[in-house]
Amino acid sequence: SGAEEWLSKDRKYVWHHISPHNDNPLIFVSGDGCWITDAEGKRYFDGMSGLWCVNVGHGRETIARAAYEQMKTIAYSPMMQSHVPAIELAEKINEWLGSDYRIFYSNSGSDANEVAFKIARQHFHQNGEPSRHKFIARHRAYHGSSFGALSATGQAQRKLKYEPLGAGFEHVPPPYCYRCPFGQTYGNCKLECAEAIEDAINWEGADSVAGVIMEPVITGGGMIVPPPEYLPKVREICDKYGVLLIIDEVICGFGRSGERFGHHNYGVVPDIVTMAKGLTSGYSPLSATAVRAGLYDSFKAKEANSHFRHVNTFGGNQVSCAVALANLAILEEERLVERSAYLGQELGQRLQVLRTHPHVGDIRLFGSACGIELVEDHASKVPAAADKMLSVIGECRRRGLLVGKNGDTVPGFNNIITLCPPLITSDDELEFIAGTVIAAIEALTASQPVS
Numbered sequence: 001s002g003a004e005e006w007l008s009k010d011r012k013y014v015w016h017h018i019s020p021h022n023d024n025p026l027i028f029v030s031g032d033g034c035w036i037t038d039a040e041g042k043r044y045f046d047g048m049s050g051l052w053c054v055n056v057g058h059g060r061e062t063i064a065r066a067a068y069e070q071m072k073t074i075a076y077s078p079m080m081q082s083h084v085p086a087i088e089l090a091e092k093i094n095e096w097l098g099s100d101y102r103i104f105y106s107n108s109g110s111d112a113n114e115v116a117f118k119i120a121r122q123h124f125h126q127n128g129e130p131s132r133h134k135f136i137a138r139h140r141a142y143h144g145s146s147f148g149a150l151s152a153t154g155q156a157q158r159k160l161k162y163e164p165l166g167a168g169f170e171h172v173p174p175p176y177c178y179r180c181p182f183g184q185t186y187g188n189c190k191l192e193c194a195e196a197i198e199d200a201i202n203w204e205g206a207d208s209v210a211g212v213i214m215e216p217v218i219t220g221g222g223m224i225v226p227p228p229e230y231l232p233k234v235r236e237i238c239d240k241y242g243v244l245l246i247i248d249e250v251i252c253g254f255g256r257s258g259e260r261f262g263h264h265n266y267g268v269v270p271d272i273v274t275m276a277k278g279l280t281s282g283y284s285p286l287s288a289t290a291v292r293a294g295l296y297d298s299f300k301a302k303e304a305n306s307h308f309r310h311v312n313t314f315g316g317n318q319v320s321c322a323v324a325l326a327n328l329a330i331l332e333e334e335r336l337v338e339r340s341a342y343l344g345q346e347l348g349q350r351l352q353v354l355r356t357h358p359h360v361g362d363i364r365l366f367g368s369a370c371g372i373e374l375v376e377d378h379a380s381k382v383p384a385a386a387d388k389m390l391s392v393i394g395e396c397r398r399r400g401l402l403v404g405k406n407g408d409t410v411p412g413f414n415n416i417i418t419l420c421p422p423l424i425t426s427d428d429e430l431e432f433i434a435g436t437v438i439a440a441i442e443a444l445t446a447s448q449p450v451s
């Protein structure tokens with residue numbers, strides 16, 4: 001059949017992400033709304049919105065038309081000059097952010113974070129504090145796969161075979177209440193997780209620290225949702241020491257959090273915001289680094305050595321910017337930010353029945369992104385073994401639902417099932433997602449009784 005032929009060619013020619021020899025990939029051939037179809041004709045609900053990005057769903061005519069019209073008009077010109085889609089989009093991003101930022105375009109989330117690090121370092125250079133060069137990030141965080149972004153990443157994959165990584169990236173424990181790294185209980189703690197950032201700044205020497213980078217919640221690293229006071233406290237610490245707060249909105253931004261951006265949920269104003277796939281719902285590669293207008297001032301001097309150098313051929317590509325504008329128009333017209341908050345609440349309620357399940361340690365939601373942490377049992381909290389994860393993911397897939405798991409490679413730390421449904425998910429589809437996940441986890445108990 002056609003499917004078998006594609007598969008054999010895939011085995012022969014394609015090197016896959018994460019697991020290069022993925023011998024049994026699903027080969028997707030079409031998508032419509034929340035559903036995607038593979039080469040064998042089987043339909044799946046895209047429960048992860050691809051890779052946390054297809055927020056407006058597949059097959060959106062207005063996005064396709066925007067790309068076509070832009071390609072016919074002019075498909076490319078470099079960002080040393082400017083073009084209308086880039087200007088309109090920068091204005092629109094500012095409207096979404098709700099504060100005054102300058103927008104630097106690039107191609108991917110990794111790229112947007114590289115840009116943030118370079119701008120932060122250069123800013124301090126040009127403001128008489130050249131020793132400020134370090135960045136503080138968290139364990140379990142993911143910020144990308146290029147060297148700088150991987151250096152900021154706090155997952156074990158950085159330790160695989162790529163060292164030495166970029167110097168000057170320090171990591172502190174995450175705000176992980178279910179497994180508090182400080183042995184505390186939320187409500188009776190002093191937010192030691194936030195204090196760890198102040199300790200790290202003091203330990204490294206405040207005059208050596210340029211920035212703190214974090215996602216509003218750690219998404220791919222396990223849906224680790226901090227207590228509400230955490231991010232405001234981090235903002236306070238950054239202000240106290242003159243350190244820039246860089247917020248990575250690659251996943252949380254553009255509605256996933258139930259607000260326009262994840263940091264809006266916590267009422268903080270970052271110095272730099274990075275964003276990527278949510279800008280275009282994954283339809284076209286584009287990312288942006290939004291820099292607080294005041295910070296931009298140090299780059300305004302006429303001397304060439306004050307310029308920010310990050311030439312980026314495809315950054316701000318006209319077609320991608322046009323696609324982003326069409327995507328944001330859909331999010332606004334269909335009120336998908338509000339829909340995201342609603343979907344999260346409904347999903348959370350439906351999944352409540354799992355709370356007492358012996359293999360469900362914790363359920364965490366941020367807007368419509370959800371993590372279900374599987375354990376061997378409630379008392380020990382030992383992370384569920386790989387076979388249990390495979391069984392749940394496989395059962396969901398068999399029933400036509402694609403779910404994810406958190407992306408670290410260390411045994412014992414990839415025990416969180418993740419859900420990130422498109423924001424256009426209907427009530428019936430939500431019922432299907434919840435019912436399927438519940439059934440897949442219950443099947444686990446039936447096949448592997450806990451004794």
Ligand code: PMP
Binds near residue numbers: 108109142251
């Ligand atoms: N930051 C976060 C929080 C991400 O989840 C990702 C990718 N999933 C990135 C950065 C890197 O984005 P990209 O894959 O576009 O380089």
